[in-house]
Amino acid sequence: GAVVSQHPSRVICKSGTSVKIECRSLDFQATTMFWYRQFPKQSLMLMATSNEGSKATYEQGVEKDKFLINHASLTLSTLTVTSAHPEDSSFYICSASGGLAGANEQFFGPGTRLTVL
Amino acid sequence: GDSVTQMEGPVTLSEEAFLTINCTYTATGYPSLFWYVQYPGEGLQLLLKATKADDKGSNKGFEATYRKETTSFHLEKGSVQVSDSAVYFCALKKAAGNKLTFGGGTRVLVKP
Numbered sequence: 001g002a003v004v005s006q007h008p009s010r011v012i013c014k015s016g017t018s019v020k021i022e023c024r025s026l027d028f029q030a031t032t033m034f035w036y037r038q039f040p041k042q043s044l045m046l047m048a049t050s051n052e053g054s055k056a057t058y059e060q061g062v063e064k065d066k067f068l069i070n071h072a073s074l075t076l077s078t079l080t081v082t083s084a085h086p087e088d089s090s091f092y093i094c095s096a097s098g099g100l101a102g103a104n105e106q107f108f109g110p111g112t113r114l115t116v117l
Numbered sequence: 118g119d120s121v122t123q124m125e126g127p128v129t130l131s132e133e134a135f136l137t138i139n140c141t142y143t144a145t146g147y148p149s150l151f152w153y154v155q156y157p158g159e160g161l162q163l164l165l166k167a168t169k170a171d172d173k174g175s176n177k178g179f180e181a182t183y184r185k186e187t188t189s190f191h192l193e194k195g196s197v198q199v200s201d202s203a204v205y206f207c208a209l210k211k212a213a214g215n216k217l218t219f220g221g222g223t224r225v226l227v228k229p
Contacts, residue, residue, distance in 0.1 A: 006160075032215060043206065043221045044161070093160050097215055104149070104210070106217060108160040 003027055004096050006109035013084055014117055021079045021112045023094030029074035031098030034106060035067070038091040050077055074099070084116045119144040123207045123220035130197055130227050138192040138223045140181075140207035148209040150174075150183055150190040151217070155204045164192075164205070197227045 003026040013019050023033055032051050036044040048064075050056040050071035058064045066088075068080040077096075081088050091113050095106035123140045130136060142150065149168045153161040165174030170185035181192045190207060207220040 004160075034217075041222075041224070043219045046216065049216065095161075095217075103215060105163065105166075106215065108153075108162070110160040111158075113158075 002105075002107040004030075004094065004107045004109040006092075006094055006112050008112060009110065010113045010115075012115045012117065015085050016083055018080055018082045019084055019114060021081075021092055021094075021114075023077045023079070023096065023109050025075045025096045025099075025107070028096075029099035030077075030096035031074065031103070032096070033071055033077040034095045034097075035069060035077075035079050036093045036095070038093060038111075040091075044093060047079075081114065084114070086116045089114055089116045119148070119209060119211065119218045121207050121209055121218055121220035123205075123223050125221070126204075126224035128223060128225045130225070132199055132227055132229050133196045134227075136192070136194045136197045136201070136225065138205055138207075138225070140190045140192065140220060142188050142190065142207075142209050144188075144209055144211065144218075146212055147185075148211050150181070151208040151210070152179070152181055152190070152192050153206040153208060153219075155206065155222075157203070161206065197225075199227050199229050201225060202227045 007022045035047045048056040048058045056069040071077040093111040095108045097106045120143045151166045152164040154164045165176040167174040167183035173182045179194045204222045208217045
C-alpha cells in the first residue's frame with residue numbers, strides 16, 4: 001500500500017517550452033503533496049507543499065510563477081515548469097501523505113528527470 | 118532553524134563489512150527521525166524511523182537508535198551486500214506539521 005507514481009519518468013524539452021509532471025497517489029487519498037528538487041549528488045530541496053483544493057505554499061526562493069503546482073484532487077498533483085531553461089534541468093520528486101497512509105509519513109514517487117536543451 | 122548533518126561520502130566498503138553512517142540533528146522539541154534510501158535513478162524509500170528518544174528503528178538489517186542526549190540517529194548494518202549500494206538520507210520531522218528536513222545524503226558503494 002501507499003504507492004505514489006510520477007509521470008513521465010524522463011522528459012527532454014527545448015528551452016522556452018513548458019513541461020507538466022504528474023504525481024498520483026495510487027491507493028490512498030493524499031491530502032498533502034510535496035514537491036522536491038534534487039540536484040546531482042545533492043540532497044532534496046523542498047519546493048512547495050500543496051493541500052488538496054488550496055493554493056500551494058512555496059518555500060523561500062522558489063518562483064511560484066515558474067513552478068506552477070495544482071492539487072485539484074486527492075490523488076493527483078501536477079507541477080508545471082513554465083518556460084523551462086537549462087538551469088531547470090533536475091530530478092523532481094513528489095511525495096504524498098494523508099488519508100489511510102497517515103499524516104505523519106510521506107511516501108515518495110520514483111522521480112522525474114527533466115532535461116532542458 | 119532545523120538542520121540535519123550527515124557524514125559525507127562516498128563510503129566504499131567490501132561485502133560483509135560493517136557500515137555506519139553518522140547523522141546528527143538540530144531541532145527544538147522532539148522531532149521524529151528517519152532514514153531514507155535512494156537507489157540509482159529512483160525516488161526515496163523509507164528505510165526506518167524512530168519517533169521518540171531511545172526508540173530503535175530497524176529494517177532489512179539496518180538499525181538506528183534515537184539518541185536525544187547526543188542528538189544523533191546513526192545508521193548501522195552489520196554485514197552489507199552489494200545490493201545496499203545507494204544513497205542514504207537522514208531526515209527529521211517536527212511534531213507539528215509534516216515538513217521533512219533532509220541531510221545532504223551519503224553515497225555508499227559496496228564492492229564484491
